[in-house]
Amino acid sequence: MHRKTLIPWIFLAPALGTLLLFFFLPVAASLVMSFTDFDIYAIGKLARVRFNGLENYRRLLEDPLFWKALLNTAYFVFAGGPLTILVALLTAIGLNSRRLRLRPWFRLGYFIPVITSLVAVAVVWRYLYHPRFGLINYILSMFHVGSINWLGDPQWAMPAIIILAVWKNFGYYMMIFLAGLQTIPDYLYEAARLDGANWWGQFRHVTLPQLAPTTFFVTLMTLIGYFQLFAEPYVMTQGGPINSTLSVVFYLYQQGFRWWHMGYASAIAFMLFLIIFLLAMVQMLARKRQEAA
Template sequence: MSKKSTVTHNPIPTRKGIQDTKIAPYVFIGPSLFFFILFTLYPVVYSLFLSFQTSEGGENVFVGLGNYIRLFQDSLFYESLFNTFIILLIQVPIMIGLALVLATVLHTGIQKAKGVLRVAFFTPTVTSLVAASIIFLLILNQDFGILNFLLTIIGIEHIPWLNDPIWAKVSLIMVTVWRWTGYNMIILLAGLQMIPKELYEAANIDGAGVVKRFFSITIPQLKPVMLFTTIMATIGTFQLFDEPFNLTGGGPINATTTVTMYLYENGFEYFDFGYASAIAYVVVLIIAVLSLIQFKIGDRG
């Protein structure tokens, strides 16, 4: 008597199984989407509505464009915006240029201890800003700071780093450059490593020197990365708050009050959240326009 062969078949998925398969992606993405809506999307939308309201007697009252009209008549807003632009125009080119030099040196000029130097240059980015601010308060102190002590050795009188409007801006730019140059250096270094070595070899065969190769190969190939770092540095400058808040408190005479710090004062010191929201959206618009201009200049280049 012959044995019957048994054939196993994969079970046909039921309608319930198919539905579970379709639902699974939404189950996994659901928590992230929920927190994104709760902590990002909702505050953005709510602050937009809040920018058209003001608080009267503890209740929010619709005032239309009143906050925006008040904003464009506010001299302190213009002063904070001017301070931010001054820091932007000086700090960003210095920071990106220094980051490019450091990245180039680490990429081609130094063969030993590259890892240690990368960590050393990047460390200020992850350093506690409160601790760094305390250190810089000691370094930049007009009377007993180590920087003024070193300057007196070479015959330069004490400089009021944090007590003079101009020198306070200089101090703020110095601290910002110190903190964020390493961050931009790492990004530019990654861009340098993506440039094909064959381009440099061909240029070297053609007799191009180091400077010629840098401006003919490195800069054009690195242009998208430099554009990215410049735009991110611009956005970061308009969000500058921690450094002036910890070092100067916005002084002296509002000389280092940035637009984000002015927003904070109106929102969390005067509790005028409607006006602070209006400032926030105007700043977003300014950043968008500056980013668009930088994109246009980058494409033209």
Template sequence: MPLATGPAADQASAVKKTRPAGTPPRGVRGRRPAGRHNLHGWLFSAPFLTLFAVFMLFPIVATLLMSFTDFGARHVTRPLEAEFVGLDNYVELFADDKFRTALFNTAYFVVVGVPVTVLLGLLVAVLLNNGIDRARTFFRVGFYAPVVTAIVAVAVVWRFVLDPSDGLVAGLATELGTNAPDFLGSETWAMPSLIAMAVWRNLGTVMVLFIAGLQAIPTDVREAARLDGAGAWQELRRITVPLLRPTMLYATVITTIGYLNVFEEPFVMTQGGPSDATLTVSLDMYREGFNFFHMGYASAMAYVLFVVIMGVTVLQLRLLKDNTR
């Protein structure tokens, strides 16, 4: 390629020679130093990091350390006097019949409650998205209202509804000429009653997630399936459910985590009874830590529950992720 010659080339050469060394070209602004930029970011993040360290990170680390000690009420003012016991709390935990009962009850609550909640949420979302044209917003608000209602208030209302003498169910049974069972006082019916209440309360969250997923499905796919002669069931099975797998994964994971931490329902409605039929891990942890002040033992229980939640979540992510490929 021939070199540029003439007055323009001479002028450019003169400007280049007169520009001081290290001066950036014209029109190009100097960049801020990386250290100063990072400092500004850390300053803006400082309020959150401070709150996180004080109210999240410190309690997590402290609880982990407490799980290896005999920390009790006498150590609240003198925490450094707690004696290190190693893995004794964990060994004692798995030898405790009450903890094994609580673990089984929690698993029962999750295994039954999560599929029912997710499937009913999907069914309601499909009906509200496709089957109902009028008052759709009214039904959405109605199904979601229990989610934003205080769980203690919901549990108290359900306790009165299921009361065997003056409750709503008892009144309906009397009108039908029969007697309603003592739902919360029966070892057979207590846990299913709590599951029914939990499903009713969490249905709205799952429904909203599935409605968002349904509205993200391209209409062209549905129309093509209908033109090919697909019915409502085939469209749901072959089109809707496969395209909703990411939403179903998210709904299943968050519902499972919430059900593994179930506490308010048995605490308000049954106090873990009858005969520990509704005792959950979180409720047992609360009793050991705040009723009996076995805080080291309760901390070990908390970390066992944490490991269970992590294991179940990873398993769900792996299984459902493989199915979406």
């Protein structure tokens, strides 16, 4: 270990400088902006900015579009999140089976959607969802399911985005579950079998409890990630039809960068932060309590 010198600071300077300029100061600036009427005129002339206290937040709470966006995002998070985790877990269990052949190839194949550009695959899925020519309705028609207007029907647009998100993301969590599954010692399963536990019993009393830390981590990651929904509605629906896929970040983008209501958009950003933070807290407390019990 080296002692008191300037040298560590020289090594730190580029990173800390960058983070200060492009992260910490902007967080503070964003908070200040959220208490102002910063708009397109202010961009030209900073002197026009006026503080307006909590006005942005008050308006936000009365803004039906914000509530709509929040509700849509919650739908996406609380339906899409658990679905993603479930598919990831089931696939990981399948992959973990010692009797499965060609495991590395299965793993690779299931993982490919994760690394691809979200915009590119959203474009692909837009065509897959085409009501007349799309592959998805074609496959469904083989099972005698009538044609669904996936992206054009306000009832179906969000489920369509959820299906895309599950497909795109489950491979990532599958990998994490797989690593978790591989750390469960065999003797636990042997003991459960000796106690007469069948497949389901082993799953409930060995696999799930042993995976609890992994599941906690995965849940937290999905929660934070899914709350930032943006590119899917941007590419596939532009928030429509009738705002059924408008998400919080998409609304922030519209307010901030389309209409230059930057004060108002900053308030949206902080509400997003607050919600994510509170949900993460709730989850961590639940986990603590579970561990204590």
